[in-house]
Amino acid sequence: MSRAACVEIDLGAVERNFDRLQACAPTADVMAVVKADAYGHGLERVAQRLAAKAAAFGVASLADGERLRAVGIRQPIVALAGIDQAPDIETARRLAVDLVVHHQSQVVLLATATPAAPLRVYLKIDTGMHRLGFPADQVQAVHAQLRSLPAVGEIVLMSHLARSDDDDPAATAAQIARFDAATVGLGGRVSLANSAAVLRSPQACRDMIRPGGALYGLSPIARTPGVALGLEPAMRLVTRLIAVNDVAAGAAIGYGGSFTAPAPMRIGIAAIGYGDGYPRAAGDGTPVLVAGQLTRTVGRVSMDLLAVDVTPIGGADVGARVVLWGPELPIETIAAAAGTIGYELACGIQQRVAVRDF
Numbered sequence: 001m002s003r004a005a006c007v008e009i010d011l012g013a014v015e016r017n018f019d020r021l022q023a024c025a026p027t028a029d030v031m032a033v034v035k036a037d038a039y040g041h042g043l044e045r046v047a048q049r050l051a052a053k054a055a056a057f058g059v060a061s062l063a064d065g066e067r068l069r070a071v072g073i074r075q076p077i078v079a080l081a082g083i084d085q086a087p088d089i090e091t092a093r094r095l096a097v098d099l100v101v102h103h104q105s106q107v108v109l110l111a112t113a114t115p116a117a118p119l120r121v122y123l124k125i126d127t128g129m130h131r132l133g134f135p136a137d138q139v140q141a142v143h144a145q146l147r148s149l150p151a152v153g154e155i156v157l158m159s160h161l162a163r164s165d166d167d168d169p170a171a172t173a174a175q176i177a178r179f180d181a182a183t184v185g186l187g188g189r190v191s192l193a194n195s196a197a198v199l200r201s202p203q204a205c206r207d208m209i210r211p212g213g214a215l216y217g218l219s220p221i222a223r224t225p226g227v228a229l230g231l232e233p234a235m236r237l238v239t240r241l242i243a244v245n246d247v248a249a250g251a252a253i254g255y256g257g258s259f260t261a262p263a264p265m266r267i268g269i270a271a272i273g274y275g276d277g278y279p280r281a282a283g284d285g286t287p288v289l290v291a292g293q294l295t296r297t298v299g300r301v302s303m304d305l306l307a308v309d310v311t312p313i314g315g316a317d318v319g320a321r322v323v324l325w326g327p328e329l330p331i332e333t334i335a336a337a338a339g340t341i342g343y344e345l346a347c348g349i350q351q352r353v354a355v356r357d358f
């Protein structure tokens, strides 16, 4: 028998979020970003659901591209970090995966390669993120070099925005201005906008937008749940109570005895823990739903188990349904309790957690 913990995925919500993002940039193509197993929502199932709408898919590795080709995905797939080994070029050609080129070492690999067909590349420009990309003053020369290589076909121009989730739009405006100055006269398609920029920066929405988190209803913006942005959460993390016990006042609950019952309590034990991806950093008092009613966690999260207060909840017997996050309880609330963001929690769902449709 499998464990009770499972994620319920609402692919209809993913599709409606896609439509909402497309409506922000009606003429742009959408590259649906599906790295990290579609932010924990399932790479293949998400891509298949969006196959009729997405112009391209963004992945983290050629291996993800291979998984998508294996289930019949036909549109362009973009390896967002490109490649770092010579044999990868032939693999990319075989899979028809487009490559981000962000570093001179990748230009060298392409210069020595003779793939059977030219590859589409995304020339990545560092306009202020200072993570990946060519400095603005090298862009014209790198572009000319790429254009001269037989291994290179179309060149799309791209950059990544570091602060599109900021309340202050100045940093994003400066990045866009730097991008425009660096690419003067180059022509070609342009891609700048991640989820936050799609929602907040129309001027960043050029030929192709690249939303990831927002597709899944995850908020890209601090202190704002996805629902407040018109997004629908697509993941619900659920389990069941496998024990309900009465404890006396003074009972210390769980590892380290960090929580002591101030009065007689009923404690439910839910089959979920950090081994499933529920964050151990979420302390005492994190909200949780049991049998549809709001209550809180007590004591430390352990690997497989989580204690919850069911004292006030009628009908909270063994087998009661427990919702850790989902449409009824924003993932951003749990993330805040754990000192992180919804993206990290969704990506952190572990392999042993079963996946079901809503």
Ligand SMILES: *Cc1c(COP(=O)(O)O)cnc(C)c1O
Residues within 6 Å of the ligand: 033, 035, 080, 160, 193, 194, 195, 196, 210, 211, 212, 213, 214, 220
């Ligand atoms: C992950 C990623 C995105 C998507 O970012 P979100 O905030 O999830 O929308 C877009 N572009 C690149 C290059 C990425 O790595």
